[in-house]
Amino acid sequence: MTARLGALLLVVACAPKPPPAVQDGPHALTVLHTNDIHAHFEPEPAEWLDGRPAIGGFVRLEQEVRTLRAARGKDHTLTLDGGDQLTGTPITEIEVEGSFGGAMHALFDEVGYDAWVIGNHEFDKGLENISRYVQNHPTLPLSSNLLKPGSATPLLPQQEKSHIFDIAGMRVGVIGVTTDRLAGLMNKGDFALLTLLPEAQAVQAEVDLLDPQTDLIVVLSHIGVERDQTLASEVSGIDLIVGAHSHTRLTSALRIGDTYVVQAGSHNRSLGIVDLVEQDDRITEFRYELRDLLPNTATVAPDPEIQGLVATYKASVDRVYGERVSEATGLLGRSYNHESALGRWITDALRDRSGADIALYNGGGLRADLAEGPVTRLVLFQCFPFQNPVMQFRLTGQQVLGLVLQNIAADADEKRGFLSTSGLTWTWRRNVGAPELVTALVGGQPLHLTRMYTLVASSYVTEQWQKHLGGEAQPQDLEPLGYTDFDVAVEYARKHPVVDPGDIRGAQVE
Numbered sequence: 001m002t003a004r005l006g007a008l009l010l011v012v013a014c015a016p017k018p019p020p021a022v023q024d025g026p027h028a029l030t031v032l033h034t035n036d037i038h039a040h041f042e043p044e045p046a047e048w049l050d051g052r053p054a055i056g057g058f059v060r061l062e063q064e065v066r067t068l069r070a071a072r073g074k075d076h077t078l079t080l081d082g083g084d085q086l087t088g089t090p091i092t093e094i095e096v097e098g099s100f101g102g103a104m105h106a107l108f109d110e111v112g113y114d115a116w117v118i119g120n121h122e123f124d125k126g127l128e129n130i131s132r133y134v135q136n137h138p139t140l141p142l143s144s145n146l147l148k149p150g151s152a153t154p155l156l157p158q159q160e161k162s163h164i165f166d167i168a169g170m171r172v173g174v175i176g177v178t179t180d181r182l183a184g185l186m187n188k189g190d191f192a193l194l195t196l197l198p199e200a201q202a203v204q205a206e207v208d209l210l211d212p213q214t215d216l217i218v219v220l221s222h223i224g225v226e227r228d229q230t231l232a233s234e235v236s237g238i239d240l241i242v243g244a245h246s247h248t249r250l251t252s253a254l255r256i257g258d259t260y261v262v263q264a265g266s267h268n269r270s271l272g273i274v275d276l277v278e279q280d281d282r283i284t285e286f287r288y289e290l291r292d293l294l295p296n297t298a299t300v301a302p303d304p305e306i307q308g309l310v311a312t313y314k315a316s317v318d319r320v321y322g323e324r325v326s327e328a329t330g331l332l333g334r335s336y337n338h339e340s341a342l343g344r345w346i347t348d349a350l351r352d353r354s355g356a357d358i359a360l361y362n363g364g365g366l367r368a369d370l371a372e373g374p375v376t377r378l379v380l381f382q383c384f385p386f387q388n389p390v391m392q393f394r395l396t397g398q399q400v401l402g403l404v405l406q407n408i409a410a411d412a413d414e415k416r417g418f419l420s421t422s423g424l425t426w427t428w429r430r431n432v433g434a435p436e437l438v439t440a441l442v443g444g445q446p447l448h449l450t451r452m453y454t455l456v457a458s459s460y461v462t463e464q465w466q467k468h469l470g471g472e473a474q475p476q477d478l479e480p481l482g483y484t485d486f487d488v489a490v491e492y493a494r495k496h497p498v499v500d501p502g503d504i505r506g507a508q509v510e
């Protein structure tokens with residue numbers, strides 16, 4: 001808190017801009033950065049390393065940050081996070097310090113981050129929850145383009161569009177930017193309660209404001225590595241973009257014009273380290289390393305405070321999610337653009353619970369394969385982590401046919417997501433290369449184009465009606481059933497063996 005107050009006083013003291021010195025700098029700065037931690041507070045498998053060892057976690061991260069701060073000098077270091085702190089493990093399904101995700105914020109504070117940018121997954125538990133999440137924490141939330149509706153005021157408490165840090169006499173402007181494609185990524189009701197500016201427009205405005213007052217401009221971005229490069233070419237005056245959202249492991253920095261772009265993968269497994277020298281408002285030396293947080297390479301002892309927090313949170317998760325509910329007799333795999341065993345299982349569970357004619361589940365919602373062996377609530381959570389409300393609605397047979405055709409196209413071209421189904425079956429074939437429908441059945445009876453059918457799907461599917469279901473028409477009589485997809489999975493696993501149902505829903509025939 002005092003550090004930020006100090007920086008604030010400095011800004012006030014520095015305006016208007018002092019006359020340029022004959023020689024400004026050189027200044028040395030180290031930027032340490034993470035992104036898309038997604039609630040992973042313990043070590044996680046690193047799929048790019050031989051044998052997929054578990055690496056990282058907050059205990060290991062803090063050790064590395066502490067070591068680097070000691071080596072470079074704490075007052076020469078800026079520690080930043082690129083957002084999507086929430087959603088990915090059950091710890092953000094448990095209320096800690098007044099919000100879902102509060103455990104994560106406590107861990108970030110303990111490591112001692114200077115700032116972070118608000119990511120799209122921060123809204124997964126609603127706008128009210130993220131407002132509570134950011135309150136009363138010393139780690140500063142940034143975003144220049146997330147505003148209160150119809151105003152220029154930052155959306156969340158304590159949020160700033162940008163902030164000037166005093167790094168040993170060097171004035172570093174850090175600007176936050178959140179993906180401007182939030183509409184498809186968050187709850188529609190909450191989306192109506194905010195104003196979202198285009199990325200480049202918001203960043204350019206802040207650059208223009210900060211440039212005269214600063215030696216270096218850093219954009220802390222949650223827009224993905226592709227759009228970071230677009231931003232670098234569209235906005236003038238950015239020295240460094242610290243990125244996120246695309247979970248990209250950049251092992252060397254990209255350079256677009258005079259702008260460097262870095263990103264540190266995901267899930268708290270690697271730390272990005274930028275060492276730079278600035279002189280006369282320009283970067284004159286630049287080094288970048290993406291350092292994997294291997295367990296056996298720490299040079300200092302673990303911090304007991306962080307160890308204590310991690311142990312407490314792990315115990316909470318075990319208490320709530322450790323219960324064994326069933327046994328899987330084999331692997332239930334998943335697929336994004338084809339039918340899968342896990343897709344068949346969860347849609348059967350949804351139809352069993354709701355009694356609907358047809359159940360749907362999107363390929364992107366299946367987040368892990370279900371392995372053979374004991375099935376705990378945690379195992380089911382890893383497969384279905386979003387805890388979306390289950391919605392019931394009605395469609396005409398014609399609209400159901402549209403779903404079938406979309407699925408056949410997904411199966412055939414592998415370019416789009418597949419909606420797993422229960423209650424709805426079809427066959428298709430290739431006719432001179434082009435996919436064509438052969439039969440379509442609901443509950444074993446031919447699909448009637450004029451009949452109304454009852455369906456269930458998660459709110460994620462129904463909110464993105466056009467993307468997932470196709471067509472202009474809205475689903476009729478849309479209503480929440482009062483439980484989530486995860487609830488359904490737990491209850492179904494308790495009552496039935498967890499096994500691939502095996503009956504193919506959409507079969508290709510000769």
Ligand SMILES: [Zn+2]
Pocket residue numbers: 084119120121222244245246
């Ligand atoms: Zn994201």
